[in-house]
Amino acid sequence: MPAAFPWPIHQTTLANGLRVVVAPDPSVPLAAVNLWYDVGARHEPPGKHGFAHLFEHLMFEGSAHVAKSEHFALIQACGGDAINASTNPDRTNYYQTVPSGRLELALWLEADRMGSLALTQETLDNQRDVVKNERRQRYDNVPYGRWTEVMVGLAYPEGHPYAHSTIGSMAELDSASLADFTEFHATYYAPDNAVLTVVGDVDPDNVVALAERYFGRLTARGSFPAPQPEPLPRQFGAPCAVTLAEDVPVPRAFLCHRGPAWGSADFPAAEILTTVLGRGRGSRLYRALVTDRRLAQAEGGFMAAWGLMHYPSMVMGACAPREGIAAEDVVAAYVEVCDEAAQGGVTAAELDRARAMLTADWLRELATVNSRADALGQYATRFGDAEHIRSRIELLDAVTEEDVLRVAAETFRADNRIVLTYLPEAAADAAPPEPAGTEDPADSADSADSAEEEDAA
Known part of the structure; x- marks a missing residue:
């Protein structure tokens, strides 16, 4: 094991396609749980820009067995922290760190919202407003706030998968229906489009057994729409x-x-x-x-x-x-x-x-x-x-x-x-x-x- 990463890595793929990566480290009594979904802003179709980022918020709005905001409360109550999610053009990920003895709780929470997210018009409207306010605070109402959006907007041709901002368009978010978001979740949020990583004071066999228990019953989707843009030249072609x-x-x-x-x-x-x-x-x-x-x-x-x-x-x-x-x-x-x-x-x-x-x-x-x-x-x-x-x-x-x-x-x-x-x-x-x-x-x-x-x- 090179010094660049001196920990063992155990990898397993469940029957439904979920990839499980475990890197045990007994030096700290913690378990970091990180779930990467291979879906980001580059997967958003025209007219639906900002869906991946908004979904990152919607995933904390409750599922079949977890009430709205209860994910945060349960992790914090057991001594966990670093509960959050992020989106970029290439992926969306969800993460938390818990005492290693409460690993099962974190895996159950992630599996429950992967398989049974509670999407309602109320939660959609609420989180849509949250994202719009986030855009105002980070992009529209601060000096130079839109420089990345403007600059990168000059760098890719129209229709390219990277040709729109991750934060999304207010107009397109407003015009989207609940059915649009339900379809997006059904298309990309599946075990065979995800990587579950657990790092810390854990036993790899136990992690796999828990992943099988909570994620193994979820159905694989089989295929996922992926953009296929025309190749770009090495240079822009003009100043x-x-x-x-x-x-x-x-x-x-x-x-x-x-x-x-x-x-x-x-x-x-x-x-x-x-x-x-x-x-x-x-x-x-x-x-x-x-x-x-x-x-x-x-x-x-x-x-x-x-x-x-x-x-x-x-x-x-x-x-x-x-x-x-x-x-x-x-x-x-x-x-x-x-x-x-x-x-x-x-x-x-x-x-x-x-x-x-x-x-x-x-x-x-x-x-x-x-x-x-x-x-x-x-x-x-x-x-x-x-x-x-x-x-x-x-x-x-x-x-x-x-x-x-x-x-x-x-x-x-x-x-x-x-x-x-x-x-x-x-x-x-x-x-x-x-x-x-x-x-x-x-x-x-x-x-x-x-x-x-x-x-x-």
């Missing part, structure tokens, strides 16, 4: 620049480049590249824009490879100009740093620093049983085998300077760049018109999904 005048305190620019999907061969190199360029005070962007040239504010800047799992993903970044500095000057300096990486790659010292940071991130993620269960669910869902989790550090260590240079050259091209600039309304009124050659977003890729996760509670 795109968009300026928005909104009620924001200071200008801020966000940049996007198309990049490799999470789990693909090039994603570790993209992670190292973005860590070298955009993470922390030792990164190239911080040194160039903040420390050396004093063009950008220390806050609000970053670069990261977003981990969408099934199709080309994105390399996202941001920068905020200092007072008296034009936003376009900061963007030009940001692009210079990217161009230098595309032409000259990274140094051996930078490669080592990035690897050390990403390795530390990984070890911190595995330090708690609930994060470990979530990671196992991710690998089991993406690859069909949780053992792939053991390759995480090995893949980072295998990345060479040549790999990073190649990925940088493929990523940081003028025809693979979207720039979204927010200006305060007063400043935008006084700004000169955009230069010729700036492309309207409607002429490139139309709309897309945010890689943000939406939490239930």
Whole structure:
């Protein structure tokens, strides 16, 4: 067992298709239960955007033997915590951590709502309003709140599975009927579309026996509709620049480049590249824009490879100009740093620093049983085998300077760049018109999904 994941992994598939992953760890008297469903925003049909996220809320509204909100009460009453759920474009997951002696309770609760969710018009209307309020709080009524939705909306063609936001559309949520949601649950919430992961002070045979007892009686669906989009080219194909005048305190620019999907061969190199360029005070962007040239504010800047799992993903970044500095000057300096990486790659010292940071991130993620269960669910869902989790550090260590240079050259091209600039309304009124050659977003890729996760509670 490599040091990257030094715990045993036991995997079993029940007769109804439920995959059960168990990683025993007797060092803590806890059991983390994490259930991944292979359904996210990318599965939503046109006109029904936001269903996956709303379902995440509806799953806490009661089932055949559990009253509304009783799931929380029962877990908390036995000393459990970390009860929540989240949705992203690729999946929805539900999780809780309980004392290991109360594992059976957590499994019974998850099985009951998988097989007998109580969907009523009352609960639908209630949670629909909750989600709409969440959208107002996180997207519509905060400065720059919609930047991910707008930016990713430029990155994928209309109709692509990632071509809408995870939070959903208020209009489409309002127009959906109870029958629409019942059908969505019947289509995707089934044992053969799920991975049950249990980590902690547990016996694998007992976990499987309990899973069989509570989940084994649920019927398999057999097949699940999956989107089949046309393949996307490595680059967008044309530059795109968009300026928005909104009620924001200071200008801020966000940049996007198309990049490799999470789990693909090039994603570790993209992670190292973005860590070298955009993470922390030792990164190239911080040194160039903040420390050396004093063009950008220390806050609000970053670069990261977003981990969408099934199709080309994105390399996202941001920068905020200092007072008296034009936003376009900061963007030009940001692009210079990217161009230098595309032409000259990274140094051996930078490669080592990035690897050390990403390795530390990984070890911190595995330090708690609930994060470990979530990671196992991710690998089991993406690859069909949780053992792939053991390759995480090995893949980072295998990345060479040549790999990073190649990925940088493929990523940081003028025809693979979207720039979204927010200006305060007063400043935008006084700004000169955009230069010729700036492309309207409607002429490139139309709309897309945010890689943000939406939490239930």
